[in-house]
Each structure stands twice: as structure tokens, then as C-alpha cells.
Amino acid sequence: MKVHVPRLARLGLLPLGVAFALGAEWVRLDGNWPWIWVLADLLPGLAFLAAGQIAWARRPDNRIGPLLVLTGFAWYVGTYQASADETVGRLAYAFQGYYDGLLAWLVLAYPSGRLRWRSSRLVVGAFLGALVARTTFRLALYHPLASYGDLSDPATALRYVADTSLRNDVDSFFRLAIATIAVVVLVLVLVRFRSETAAGRRITGPILIGGLAVAAGIVAEFGSGLLVGATSADRLAWRYLGEFVTVVTATLVPVGFLVGLIRGRLARGSVAELVVQLGEAPEAPRLREILSRALGDPSLEVAYVVAGTSTYVDAAGRPMLLPATDSLDRAVTRLESDGQPLAALIHDPAIGERPELVTSVAAAARLALENERLQAAVRAQLEDVRASRARIVEAGDAERRRVERDLHDGAQQRLVTLALALQMARAKATTADSSLLGALERASAELDAALGELRELARGLHPAILVEEGLAAAIESLAERTPVPVQLQIAEDRLPAPVEATAYFVVAEALANVVKYARATQVRITVDHRDGVLTVEATDDGMGGADAAKGSGLRGLDDRVAAAGGRFSVTSPPGGGTTLRAEIPCG
């Protein structure tokens, strides 16, 4: 139920309250109370009225504000009992004590303004019920002394004594009942505070003061009314102690509530800090930490929506179930972007009672989360592209190997057989004329040359030794064929075929370039495998000046190494030799 009170009416309650307060204390001054007691009685009520106005203005939806104001009014009702006006005194007597009931309500409903637990609804209901019942009895049983007529008449005097005695009995009953209910309220407060999380305690701290105020009320009630066999001096001492504690704690309750509000403002300061931190585009785990700190909730979890679905996952991609909406343990704040669910914050329900804080944090987080989601999408696309590049390179390698094998098993084999057949023919033709022998010799020589060329072609496509013996053997074989001295320092371990092929082609291109352009007198090749990365380096002492951006061979290598997820660099200052370096992850 939401009660809408116009702003003017709400503000109008402030002068009305002050007038009500001054009126009450005027009664006391009129009754010659010491001014210190008048002041002590004035302060707590005003504190309630002021705090109530502030809370009401800031949280029009929260019942705490109106409740505080109402409690402020209730504070002064009892004081009017001493009014010279008979009717005012009688009404004040009847409606006295509502302050305690409203205080119990406040304490149990703070900070949301709602009585969330069934037990607290029952207790507040019982408290207010008892007060209404007492009011009813008091209105029915209280008759002004003047209305009795002549008290010297024994019959009248008897009736008066009987009425007074009945009234005292009923009052004692209600006093006991109300004190009992107050004890229950106190117990509920303590239970509630113990069950709070750290985040909740930051907010619910002030209710402890409220609990103390309730306790003071009990002391006052018991001390004044129910001490059997106590002297009147004792009762007076109890009464003063109760009054004193009541005044102090009753002033502190609204102050405590104000502190709660100021903490809310400080939390908004942490939102500003949050926006700055989120601007640094944090990664998912850090984002959770930042949001957790801004909301003061160490238990905060962030659930991300899988794009295009309604499935939630955590930062590591594990599926998450959101708690039920009526869960008392966890609350959920959903974040949307362009009407699409983006993420959800799963947090302590106590934070949900400061909606503007959650709203600010969520708004700041939305940008970061949106950013995170876009980045994740880009990362996924990049990974797709990288994987497809790697597949293309691997498919190319596989195709080269296939062609190499086809050449080996097909053309080469047939040509060798043909060479053999030519030899047989030549052997059989020994007696024939020399021109035939010459022709056969020339054919054999041609065939030899063709076989040699075919062999080099096959080797260039994909050297068999790379598959058979590995990278070290294949590079060694390359080095043997290079007309420039090559120093080798190569780890012998076998690596995944795509890694070996990439490293091999880096070295092959480096050596080919050395022979073609570098005019080097020496080349050093090092291949080092550590920490899951294969580092290939080819350094010559030639003329340098190679440019990866121009040479198609070098650019091809760059592409190839990048496709394997590695890095490729060329250092080639003019006159300072050339170094090719490739770092290839080994999967």
C-alpha cells in the first residue's frame, strides 16, 4: 500500500509538529516543571519530527519518514496529561504510550519501512492492539473528578474508589502486557541484527539504538509501576533513571536514522569512484570486486547473459541459476541494454533497501558490462578468424604433403622404372650401332636430370624428413644444401606438425634470402623450446636492409606465423645483417 501525501501537506506537518511540541512543553512550564526537564522532554520529539521530514523528502516511497513524524507527535501526547483543560488531559491520558508502539514498529521496519518478517508483523500488531484496547478502556473508565459530584457522600466516594481501583487494575494489566511485548520486540531486534550480513549491519546498526530505547521504556514501565514492595523513593529513583535513559536514547534513534541517510550519501560518493574505476575497462573478476566494494556487499555476484539466450553464466562461463524473486537470502537486480537482458547483480537483500544506490551502481556497471560483452564478442570473432587462418595453413600443408607423396609414389617411381628399362634396352643394344647407343645414353642423362629436378620440387613442397625425423633433422638437411656456412643450435624434441612446419618454413625462407640477397659469410640458426613457446631465430652477417613490408616471402612468413598464433619480426638495419625471429606457441 502506498500512501501519497502532497508535498505541501508533508511540509505543513513540520510547523504543526513544532506547535504541538511547544504546546506540550507549555503545559509542563505551566505546571512549574524545572526547565531542564522541559528541555529534556522537548528534544527527542523534535529530533523525530526533523529526521522524519528529511527521510520522507528523500524517500517518498519509504514509510520510515512518515513513521518518524508520527512517532514525533506521539512523543508529546503523554505530556498533555497535565493540561489544565479537562478534555485535553483526558484524551492525552487515553492516547498515552503510542510512542512505544510506533518506536517498535519503526525499529522492526527499518530500513525498508516494511515489516518483512511474519513475527515482526505479529508483534507490532499485538503492540498497537494492546494500546488501542488500553485507550478504549481508559476512555470508558476515566471520569473527571468533578463528574462524581459530592464526594463527601459515602456512596459517591465508594463509587469513586471502586472506579479508581478498577482503573488501576486494568492499567497494571496493560502495563504488564505492553512490557512483555516490548521484551519480545527487543529479542527480535537482537535476533535480526545477529542474522545480518556485514553489508546489512552497516545499514541496520541504528536499530540497535532503537532496541536500547525500547529497553529503556521497559525499565521505565517496570521501575515505576511493578516494583512490588518498593518504597516510593525507590520508585521515584527508577522512574528518573528510566526517564533519563529514555530521553537520551529517544533522541539518538532519529539521529541514528539520519546517520543511516548520510551513509547513503557516502555510498553515492563511492558510486562516483566506481564510475572512474569502471572507466578503466576492468576485466570480469576485477569488475565484480569493484561493484562489490561500491555496494558494500562482499557476497555480490555478477551473472552475464549469454548473447541471444536467457541463460546466465558467471565470468568463467559456467551456468548460473538466479535466485527466486521472493528469496529472503539473495536479491537480484537485472540490467538491460536496449531492452535486451545484459547481466544481473545478485546481492544481499539489505542493499535493495537503498534502491537509489543500486540504481546508480547498476547504471555505471551497465556501460562496463556492455563494453565487456562487446569485447567478448570481438574476442570470439578474432579467435574464429585465427582458428580459420590456422586451418587454412594446415590444409595447405596437408595438400603439399599429399602432392609430394603423389610425386614420390607416382611420377618419380615411374621415371625410375623407365630409367631401368632404358638401361636394359641399352644392355641389349650393345651390338647395335653407335648412334642408337648415343641416343639411349642421352635419354638416360635427360631422365637423370628430370629425376633430380623432380626430387628438388618434391622436397621444396614438403620435405619428407620433416615428418620422418623432425625439425632438427630437416633444418640440418637444409643447412647442408646452403652454400653459406650455417651454425646450428637446435633443440631435438618433436613438436606438433603445424609448429614444426611453420618453424621449418621460417628457416627455409631465411636461408633462401641469405643466398639470394644478403651476401653473408655466415648464418646462425637457433631453435629454442621453452615454456610452451618455440623461438626460431636466423641471424646473418650480410648487408641487411630487408623489409618485411615489401618482400612477399617475408610477408608470407609473417602471415604464417600469425596464423599459428605466434609473433614474427625482422630486424635488418642497412649494413648490419638480418635477424628473423619467430615465436610460435606449441599448443
Place this chain on the structure above:
Amino acid sequence: MRIVLADDSTLFREALAAALAMAGFDVVGQASDADSLRDVVRSTEPDLLIVDVRMPPTHTTEGLDAAVQIRIERPSLAIMILSQFVETRHVLRLLRDAPEGVGYLLKDRVGNLAEFVEAVRRVSGGGSAVDPEVVARLLGRARVRGPLDELTPRETQVLELMAEGRSNAAIGERLGLTEKTIEGHIRVILSKLELGPEAGDHRRVLAVLTWLRAS
């Protein structure tokens, strides 16, 4: 001499068998993969095996591996490995695992039947045959100045033939020199390379090739 041929191409096997028969060899069995090669060797007890490096199923080095394995069981069996390409590593592995009666030639070499038959005879006699391309590549390999530069052209020629596995007599015949002269050259070469005198041609081959590869 009893020979077994192993190659996955029937056409090539038949042609080589015919050529060897013509040269006076007795081809007693043929095999198209490593498993059947073992069976054929067991049943025919040959003196020499001619095997292609690559054979089914993986077409990598099954032929080479099977031959080395068979040699461990039959140390007196000579083996001649043929390959579409020559790799120094393969030669050294072969010579290390089975130093006597081993040959490793490019498959193309069968196109020079006389040379090939000579190599087959050498291997079956316990000698070695290393493909000239392997030797040429190791000798011709670019290196910073070293002992090889001290050799005279004649000594280099002798070293080359020696590394191919030829005997002193054969080298002398090839170069038109006496065996005694060749022995003299070889002593000088070995001392220039700081290699000790080796007993047996095959040991000499391994030592020289290892030296060439390492330098």
C-alpha cells in the same frame, strides 16, 4: 647370390628383378610391404636385401626400419637401402646400427646399371655403399676454413670415393693409380683430418662421414 627385393611398386620391382637377373643375380623373392618382407626373408634365406625406405602403410621409413630390424636378427645379411631422396641422418643411422654390408643409394642410381651392380657386389661382400650425393653434399657443404682446405685436389677425390665406401683397390682403379699410392693418400688424409687409422673400409666410411657432418 640370392637377393630379395622390397618395394611397393610392382612395376619397379619386376624391372629391377629383370635387370639384376640379367646381371647374373638370383632374385629369390619380392615383397611389397614390411610385414611380407620379413616372411619372405624367413622363407628364402637371401644373402642380400634391396629395400625402399618408404613403404606402406605410413609411407615414411618403414622399409629402413624393417631392414635394420632384420639385420639385428641376421647380422650376415647384407642390405641395400634405396630412397627417392638421401638424408645424411639416415646414412649415419644405418652405418651406426649395421656397419658392415650396408648400402644407401638414391633410387635413381639403378639407372646406371653397371655402377649399381658394382655397389650391390660391394655391399654383399661386407663393404659399404654411400650415395655420392650424400658425400658430395657433406664435402661441398659451406664451412669456415678448416682441415678440408689443406687437402690437395687429388686427396679430396680420394676422400670422396672413400666416403662412398669404395675399397682402396677400387679407388685406385677409378683414378688410374696403384693401391699403394691410394693407401699413402689415405694416411695423409686421415692425419690431416686428425682421424686415427681405421681397420676396415666400412669403419673408415663411418668415421669420415661423422667427421664431415660434425665439422
